Amino acid sequence: MRTISLMNTISDKGTAVFDETYTYAQNAENPDAIMVRSADLHNLDYTDNLKAIARAGAGVNNIDLDECTKRGIAVFNTPGANANAVKELVIAGLLLASRDLYHGMEWVNTQAGSETLAKDVEKQKKKYAGNEIAGKSLGVIGLGAIGSKLANTALHLDMNVLGYDPYLSVDSALKLSRWINHKKDLKSLLEEADFVSLHLPLLDSTRGMINKETIAQMKDGVKILNFARGGLVNDDDILEALDSGKVALYVTDFPDGKLAGHPHVIGLPHLGASSAESEENCAVQAAKELRSYLEEGSIINSVNLPNVSLELKTPYRLGVIHENKPKVLSRSSDIISANGANIENLLNKSRGDISYSIFDLEERPSDEAIAAIEAIPEVIRVNLFEKEA
Known part of the structure; x- marks a missing residue:
């Protein structure tokens, strides 16, 4: 079960995007992801479980992007929805x-x-x-x-x-x-x-x-x-x-x-995006972005990580967020191969100093292999995704 913390009132049409594998609540504890509109998150108490923040709107000045990037937290916005x-x-x-x-x-x-x-x-x-x-x-x-x-x-x-x-x-x-x-x-x-x-x-x-x-x-x-x-x-x-x-x-x-x-x-009192239609559109788009990332590791409309969209067709996927430096990709591949897993698909994209690599696998990587990739000095975060039956 994945948990979404709502930091503002979010349109019901947005939360309706989440299926029975999700729970959501105002200020939920230890969430997998956060949905926010205008709440200031600069003093957010980050937990190790937090993987993503979706802003239901375009501007992200209320989010500490540098800190999120350092922690490997994907930050999304909803361009065009409002x-x-x-x-x-x-x-x-x-x-x-x-x-x-x-x-x-x-x-x-x-x-x-x-x-x-x-x-x-x-x-x-x-x-x-x-x-x-x-x-x-x-x-x-x-x-x-x-x-x-x-x-x-x-x-x-x-x-x-x-x-x-x-x-x-x-x-x-x-x-x-x-x-x-x-x-x-x-x-x-x-x-x-x-x-x-x-x-x-x-x-x-x-x-x-x-x-x-x-x-x-x-x-x-x-x-x-x-x-x-x-x-x-x-x-x-x-x-x-x-x-x-x-x-x-x-x-x-x-x-x-x-x-x-x-x-x-x-x-005017900041009415730009304050129409019922706009709030619904932003909430729906933000929820879809979170689902895509949490379920299969695809990154759509991120403001701090490379945008990578690849349908998950294999049973398992590793998403590795790392510094854009040489040999991280090869070292990660070597660890996966040494674990006996065959890499079916591999995709790597960069955004400035940050890279994101996807490894699609038929076999589940061992906890030891994941820990070994996490131990690579340039690696910021490793997420494991499993294709739902």
Whole structure:
């Protein structure tokens, strides 16, 4: 029986993916795997039994990836599962930034009980008229699952779409309309965009990327939308730009004390992926990733280990997580062979300094053989998988 610890409330559709060979509960003790949404796991008390963590969402800033990698714990996310929900909210953000709907609604709410509201509306509405988004230029920084959906949708709203992503994947590129104007450098996008929308992960290289220098490259009166991660924008620099009028409006799904209440900031309470459909999609995808790994050692959508997918056709499989160094594969093979087991299939993939090797076997390797592989200095973890009858 495998145990899954739920660190947040997880959609029933997600937990329904697990069959009778699994148990799951909130904060279960000594779990084989963890499912999490937003709970902070940086101070997690790791157990030797913990093999995997699945984040029901895209960002993994709440997980200590370095520590998990050192312990051979596979960390998964669910790219694309919440993409439509975030895309729709960004479209709403574009409309909020263009037409002053927010302040218009605020004014209407102050008129409760007014007998002259219909007449007063005609006088007041000019204050909130705003502009249309058709014909304006939208700069999308990051063309992954969400950014590509936004870019394509904005074209159908008659916007001129500029895209920038130096790490654009083949899959994402194939999904993009040919009418999107791909920029080779960020500066040229910033110089042309009326709206700038951020859709990239928070890394050391992207933290605070919207700052004095990059804001200075933008049009006067630009409007910035951040539905990716709060740390991408330097709060002090964006506030200075808002006060000067260089940036007309900042729409963010990650408000904080410095930004809340500013007249030119529209802050939303991190609603990007908070649709019922998105939560279900993320939970189902995360549960499937865990089952695939725990049952057959296939790694799909890992953020810290190589992605390896191979159907388990033999009775047994060894999954060896190890440093990407010479002779680990041959030494492991020698130990298995010396144990009298024949290797039917072998697959090895690397991701930076980490490698993952799969050995498919007809005979069960002895405990002594597994211990001998674990004793190889470069080996981090060995998992044994058995094909279910």
